[in-house]
Amino acid sequence: MLHGASFTIAAGERVVLFGPSGAGKSTLLATITGVVPHSVIAQVTGSVTVAGRDALATEVVELSRHLGVLPQDPDSAVCLPGVEQELAFVLENRAVPPAEISDRIDAVLAIVGAGRLRDRQTGSLSGGESQRVALAAALIGRPEILVLDEPTSMLDADGLRQVRDAVDAAARPGTVAVLLVEHRLDEYAGSRGAAGLPERCIVLGADGTITHDGPTASVLPTAAVDLHRAGCWLPSEIELRAALGLAGGLTEPDVQRALLALAGEGCGAPEVFGPVVLAGRDLAVSREVAPRPVRRGQWPFRRAALDAGDGHAARGGHPAGDGRTEGRRVLLSGVNLELRAGEIVAVLGRNGAGKSSLLLTLAGLLAPAGGTVTGARPGLVFQNPEHQFLGNTVREEIAVGLPVGSARVDRVLTGHGLGPLADRNPYRLSGGQKRKVSLAAMLVHERASLLADEPTLGLDRRSTIATIAAFRRAARVGRGILLCSHDLRTVATLADRVLVVADGRIVADGSVVEVLRQGDLLARAGITVPPLLRWLVARLDSVAQVRRVLDALDTTVDAGDTVPAAEAR
Amino acid sequence: MNASSALGAVAPSRLARRNPTVKLAILFIVSLALLFVFDPATPALLYLLGLAAVLGFARIPLRTLVLAHLPFVGFALGILVVNALSRPGEVLVDLPPIRVTVEGLQVGSALALRTMAIGILSIGFIGTTDPVALMTSLHQHARLSARVTFAVLAGYRMLQQLPREWQVIRQAQSVRAPLRSDGATRFGIREFGRAAFTLLVVSLRRGERMSQSLESRGLGLGARTVWRPVPLGPADWLLFAGTLGVLALVITGVGTLGLGIGPGVLF
Numbered sequence: 001m002l003h004g005a006s007f008t009i010a011a012g013e014r015v016v017l018f019g020p021s022g023a024g025k026s027t028l029l030a031t032i033t034g035v036v037p038h039s040v041i042a043q044v045t046g047s048v049t050v051a052g053r054d055a056l057a058t059e060v061v062e063l064s065r066h067l068g069v070l071p072q073d074p075d076s077a078v079c080l081p082g083v084e085q086e087l088a089f090v091l092e093n094r095a096v097p098p099a100e101i102s103d104r105i106d107a108v109l110a111i112v113g114a115g116r117l118r119d120r121q122t123g124s125l126s127g128g129e130s131q132r133v134a135l136a137a138a139l140i141g142r143p144e145i146l147v148l149d150e151p152t153s154m155l156d157a158d159g160l161r162q163v164r165d166a167v168d169a170a171a172r173p174g175t176v177a178v179l180l181v182e183h184r185l186d187e188y189a190g191s192r193g194a195a196g197l198p199e200r201c202i203v204l205g206a207d208g209t210i211t212h213d214g215p216t217a218s219v220l221p222t223a224a225v226d227l228h229r230a231g232c233w234l235p236s237e238i239e240l241r242a243a244l245g246l247a248g249g250l251t252e253p254d255v256q257r258a259l260l261a262l263a264g265e266g267c268g269a270p271e272v273f274g275p276v277v278l279a280g281r282d283l284a285v286s287r288e289v290a291p292r293p294v295r296r297g298q299w300p301f302r303r304a305a306l307d308a309g310d311g312h313a314a315r316g317g318h319p320a321g322d323g324r325t326e327g328r329r330v331l332l333s334g335v336n337l338e339l340r341a342g343e344i345v346a347v348l349g350r351n352g353a354g355k356s357s358l359l360l361t362l363a364g365l366l367a368p369a370g371g372t373v374t375g376a377r378p379g380l381v382f383q384n385p386e387h388q389f390l391g392n393t394v395r396e397e398i399a400v401g402l403p404v405g406s407a408r409v410d411r412v413l414t415g416h417g418l419g420p421l422a423d424r425n426p427y428r429l430s431g432g433q434k435r436k437v438s439l440a441a442m443l444v445h446e447r448a449s450l451l452a453d454e455p456t457l458g459l460d461r462r463s464t465i466a467t468i469a470a471f472r473r474a475a476r477v478g479r480g481i482l483l484c485s486h487d488l489r490t491v492a493t494l495a496d497r498v499l500v501v502a503d504g505r506i507v508a509d510g511s512v513v514e515v516l517r518q519g520d521l522l523a524r525a526g527i528t529v530p531p532l533l534r535w536l537v538a539r540l541d542s543v544a545q546v547r548r549v550l551d552a553l554d555t556t557v558d559a560g561d562t563v564p565a566a567e568a569r
Numbered sequence: 570m571n572a573s574s575a576l577g578a579v580a581p582s583r584l585a586r587r588n589p590t591v592k593l594a595i596l597f598i599v600s601l602a603l604l605f606v607f608d609p610a611t612p613a614l615l616y617l618l619g620l621a622a623v624l625g626f627a628r629i630p631l632r633t634l635v636l637a638h639l640p641f642v643g644f645a646l647g648i649l650v651v652n653a654l655s656r657p658g659e660v661l662v663d664l665p666p667i668r669v670t671v672e673g674l675q676v677g678s679a680l681a682l683r684t685m686a687i688g689i690l691s692i693g694f695i696g697t698t699d700p701v702a703l704m705t706s707l708h709q710h711a712r713l714s715a716r717v718t719f720a721v722l723a724g725y726r727m728l729q730q731l732p733r734e735w736q737v738i739r740q741a742q743s744v745r746a747p748l749r750s751d752g753a754t755r756f757g758i759r760e761f762g763r764a765a766f767t768l769l770v771v772s773l774r775r776g777e778r779m780s781q782s783l784e785s786r787g788l789g790l791g792a793r794t795v796w797r798p799v800p801l802g803p804a805d806w807l808l809f810a811g812t813l814g815v816l817a818l819v820i821t822g823v824g825t826l827g828l829g830i831g832p833g834v835l836f
Contacts, residue, residue: 035781060781060785061784064785064787067785069785071782075775078782080719080723089786091796095790095792098797123726141787379744382737
């Protein structure tokens with residue numbers, strides 16, 4: 001899949017690797033770390049030399065003397081029960097004298113800003129903390145090269161910032177070369193834009209060859225259009241350059257004018273939504289499963305399902321334990337929300353704030369710790385699509401729970417562009433395809449409301465746009481949709497209304513524009529608004545205008561057309 | 570360092586300070602010796618001595634101690650009932666279809682008390698032993714290779730995540746399941762199998778990633794140092810010798826009193 005790739009990285013150099021999904025970024029990293037061809041069978045021609053050693057002939061373990069690796073998934077990046085042990089383990093393996101180990105642990109934790117984590121158990125760490133400990137473990141052996149494989153893609157805004165700062169701090173002395181692959185480079189670069197990225201950049205084309213290699217500041221603008229078309233997430237000034245054909249980013253008056261022109265005038269016709277399909281009244285949410293007897297009594301949709309033989313909503317409240325909390329730890333309380341047919345609502349907040357538990361409670365999978373949930377049984381799309389797979393092929397997957405030979409199966413397969421994959425095993429699809437299947441398998445049941453947990457996590461831009469389109473179609477035919485997401489851009493593109501969760505309750509409920517303008521509120525909820533969106537929300541008055549701009553930028557991805565600058569003015 | 574065991578945090582206690590390999594060896598030897606004992610008196614005495622030792626030297630919270638007993642009590646009762654009802658011999662109670670024999674009661678109670686004796690020692694061992702210290706000690710003192718001990722530790726961490734993972738998978742799959750007429754979802758053998766399959770797939774992947782992480786941290790590079798060696802001192806040898814002495818004393822004591830029964834009772 002990857003061919004003709006030749007490059008050298010000098011000691012202390014910092015490199016970012018760009019490329020569309022499937023171009024072979026991960027394969028390239030795996031070849032450097034020795035996982036390919038030692039653990040994964042693959043055909044490799046040519047040579048890879050890491051710190052003077054032939055990586056193709058050297059065992060992964062031997063390479064570990066020169067390499068530090070930070071993988072994607074925080075859960076498997078840290079292997080031992082305690083933080084100290086995790087770090088000492090690396091030094092023990094290299095036969096470092098025990099007397100030096102403690103000081104080196106302190107030193108490396110100070111670099112990644114995690115000094116106070118030293119005595120913690122690894123099971124109690126948050127995602128961002130885990131990744132910083134894993135980074136410390138990658139650094140403590142003083143490697144020559146640090147390989148970062150999408151280190152922040154599973155984290156929220158706080159975690160991302162912590163890990164990025166830790167990586168920067170580790171690279172600052174110039175003793176270690178850094179090779180970064182990151183998916184959401186728009187978020188990783190943050191407010192510094194392309195200047196926040198490593199100084200050298202290598203671009204892989206869709207065909208698996210290196211198309212550009214040089215200083216990030218000069219390569220990115222050159223490669224911008226190709227990368228943008230191919231569906232890469234780019235820092236905002238690069239994206240705007242590719243989409244609008246205008247350089248300089250958001251501070252440039254020309255760019256601003258072009259964006260305002262895309263926004264157009266007016267807020268469009270006010271959206272009209274249908275009846276309430278799902279409602280929570282004075283709801284308290286806990287992550288813990290209720291004691292069994294209570295759960296049976298409180299199954300929120302029991303009565304709705306009994307009353308509704310035709311699958312249509314029959315609304316009836318269920319007194320939920322008189323507001324008692326049954327000794328469960330309550331994450332959120334006093335939640336009042338209504339979801340109407342055709343409406344898309346997004347829930348924002350930190351990891352661990354209770355967003356996922358709220359969805360589980362609304363879906364009837366967790367009993368409310370207080371209050372009531374009313375409405376017909378919703379569908380819920382989980383964060384990891386594999387958790388939901390029940391079939392051996394995509395077709396079986398969609399057909400789960402439907403009568404044999406239902407015409408709906410084929411309709412949904414074609415509707416979601418899954419026709420060519422119908423006979424494939426869902427586990428063997430790409431990340432984006434898996435998401436598509438799990439979403440389609442939920443929508444096929446035509447339940448009145450759909451809940452989704454981080455539906456765009458880890459997707460490239462093309463898949464994200466496809467997901468947005470699928471949600472819009474579902475809303476148009478009358479589904480009420482509630483999703484929680486860290487992807488503010490997708491939220492701004494989709495959501496009619498935004499709820500912000502912080503400090504154990506809902507602290508804001510309003511349109512994207514209203515909510516994202518409240519800086520202090522966002523800071524409290526740990527939400528970082530990407531630069532482009534921040535600018536749009538500040539300058540535009542209506543959600544419809546923000547959406548028009550984002551949609552216009554999205555349309556330049558697939559076709560690769562630039563909006564002619566003259567017309568945009 | 571905060572030590573924690575499978576039963577919660579390890580409180581500093583005399584037993585917690587002892588070498589894990591020595592404790593494991595004691596547990597193993599006592600269990601082995603009990604395999605050849607078929608009278609109720611020996612295991613009963615050993616259980617009481619073990620309980621006294623755990624209460625006196627292990628500082629395991631009483632509630633934890635009681636809860637940890639439950640699986641052993643359940644298993645012991647099962648053994649007792651099965652033996653009492655099914656073993657041929659002199660009939661004690663005959664209320665068809667229930668027929669209890671003297672031999673059955675005797676062997677059953679011996680086996681049940683054996684379970685309890687091994688149980689209390691296991692609780693004492695698990696409740697006072699940090700798994701990391703155990704693995705370090707097995708590497709140091711029992712010559713177990715570092716590859717094995719650290720793979721076990723990584724597995725232990727995965728094990729901690731399993732219940733949560735299982736819950737998520739069950740939730741993820743039951744939201745798709747058709748509702749029965751009472752509004753609940755079915756959870757039968759098929760559903761269980763499907764969830765177990767998913768758990769297997771997800772865990773295998775995670776295991777693979779973890780083993781890559783362990784390798785990239787340099788596990789298996791060759792000679793390694795041990796940062797915090799687990800001490801093995803005179804007190805550990807004293808514990809070892811003392812416990813085995815008590816064991817020998819109990820077995821010979823019971824034998825002298827004429828209460829000892831060997832495996833011959835089975836034939």
